[in-house]
Amino acid sequence: MLKKFLLTSFFFFILSIYAEDDFWPMFRRAENCDGSLYWDNPNKIAINEWHLKREKIKNRKYSRDIPVWTSPALSIVNGIPMAYAGGCDQTLYALNLAEKKIAWTKITNGNIIDSPIVANFAGQQLVFFSSSDRTIYCCEAFSGRVFWTKELIQPSNTISGVEISSPSFHQDKIYLNCFAYDKSLPRNEQKAELFILSARDGTILSKTTVANGPVGPPLIFKVDKNVFLALCAKKGLLLCFDVTTIPIKKIWSYQMPNEVIAGPAFLSFEKQNSIFIGSKYGSLVSIDAKSGNVNWKFMTGNWIDNTACAGIIDNLPIVFTGSHDYNLYAINALTGEILWKRALGGEIFSAPVLFKIKGENFIVAASLNNHIYILNASNGNIINSFFTGNPIWDKINKGDTLWGSPSVLCAGDETAIIFGATSGNFYVFPTHKDCTMSSRAKAGESIWLSLLISGILIFFLIIFVLRINKDFS
């Protein structure tokens, strides 16, 4: 009997670990913020190119302060690859990537400006997401049935500009930051709070004032046997809490040199546990996760306004970050030395995505020239790029809003990039198949062909202009 019980428990334990890998429990999936989900795809389900074009919403004024789409959260639900993303139409979409259809939607009363998460709790696959209607929602991942909702801030005539971060899930608890601008309070008393909720019913287990002003998504990571949470306020205050027990304890804080829009990333390698975070100052900072001491700082040419991602490639810990100086950087996570940098066609606003296929590592990043790039993570060579369409409005507010980043579902030959673009469309780009969104990019070599053609055209144009004048003289 005991043997059976132990075997069954062990079986479910293994299943739960496996199941946990199918989920997206925090912003950018894991503590290293790689933004990619691995799936062995046993039934060889095809993931094909898909453009989800949203119908135009009449009389809708697209505010520059909200992203068109949040970064999608990916999950395998009942063997089906699913993506979850909120939009500026106040709706959360659950998308069936295999059948290329909207599985379900959930309309809220506010804009969804931060990414949802998908977690496994009590045998159920659940989607947690927040909305600027001051509420966090918990829905069943497959059907969209609402289990519970929790209003975090009471409505008031003086409350405006609510920002609730992307939640994080760990051990039956939901962690998220909430900021509501209270017009009755002076600026220096506008506080953001870290909420810890029960994943079962949304009961508030803990509420801690953390910083002045809006705060980015929380990052959960483990060092030794303790569970820590790192978050960064928009005004640049990076905080680390020990959340192993409630009440939580503040461990350290660090003031970044400028505004921080996104969240931190974490990597553990050879007993060094580091947090990486970039700011609008343009520097990427590595901080020891336990002590809060700065390991190194790396300066780019312009803003860093999204989360970095970290990984280990060929036994070398690397952190990748994109900057508004057009470059994607690969930096040695231990020393801060630059390994490579690659200039893309525009300012890089997205968090990079690190993924591995058949032993090779790749990086995906989106830039403001409306393209997504795939690069070789080892040397930064651009392998492919996709055009994601022109933005639905031209005045993109750079640097004040966390724009949606791509996510990658790694399923061998069915690997696909999933991305909600500022064109209003939601895209699935397969990496190993032909894609109609052929990039407008010209390969470096083909520039010569284009110069030859244009040179001939210009020559004949000049001759034409000269002859026209001659005829009229």
Added chain:
Amino acid sequence: MNNSILDSNIFENFFSNIKLVEKAIMGYQGSYVELLTILAIALLAVISSIAPIKYRQLFRFFNQIAGIFIFVFVVFTCLGVFGMIRNFHRGLNEIGRENIVALYYMSVPLTVLVSTMLFGGTFCGWICPTGTIQEFVSFLTKKFHLKRKKSNLHSSLLFLIGTIIAAIIFLIWIWYLSQTRIFFIEDSCIYWSQAIIIILFFLAISQKKFDLKLRKLRVISFWIVVMASLASIRITSPVHLGFAKVYDPASFNATIMVIIASLLVPRFWCKYLCPWRLAICWAADKAPRKIIFEKDKCNSCNKCTDTCDMDAIQKGYIRNSDCIMCMKCIDNCPTNALKLKDDFCKKC
């Protein structure tokens, strides 16, 4: 992992973080409408009217410096002459939808056009940073230009050598860029660089024969930018990198080509390729301010012809389509045969 030498570029670091401010100064209604930019451009345009005659060229010099400062360190929209046209179209699209956004895009080109309608083409001669850079650069080869003018723009071996050097620089640069980055439609200003090289070769054959005819290319340049704007293709213009916050290699290439061309032909870009010149000409035609020529006072010294960078004046007779209202001809005329005439009352 290699850190290829081709990956490093000192210019990227130079051009990063160039703006003094994070946002347009004096935004309006929480938007980025650049009130200070508009005021600054309007003021610079007015200075052309109020500058004392004796020190007019000195005022113009400082006005041009101020123009560069405003465009490089303050302006957020209309980053270059292509941007003027493109953003004007963009602003037109937003009227009735997002009026404040329309104002944001149209404010700078409208200010330029309105000031041109009032004060003539002074934007080109007194404010435009592209023109200013060319003028300052061509000062280095002033004697060469004067010598060529006096020889009636005959073919010159030095000119041909300069053209070949420009072509070599262009090709090497493109080769370097092709190794390190992907080009996009938005980088199409490299084709304008290419056009600069081809035009230089034609001028090397005979500038006298082809000069005036090649100025019609500005019309084609204008319509290409308009068509690109209608197709929502964003082509960055030369000197765009100096206005933007980031290093734009295609634009940098075009800027250097414009500078090299200006060494050989003063105000090369303004003469042959500037698309904004067409709009300026249209607006200047409406202006009450004109330069008039009193033939009976002229002693045919040709000083006006010699001083004009645009070659817009021949023995006192001015070609308005090329006049940038720099007023060098007026200030250098020994007999005051050229005068500035304002017909504001008549226009009203």
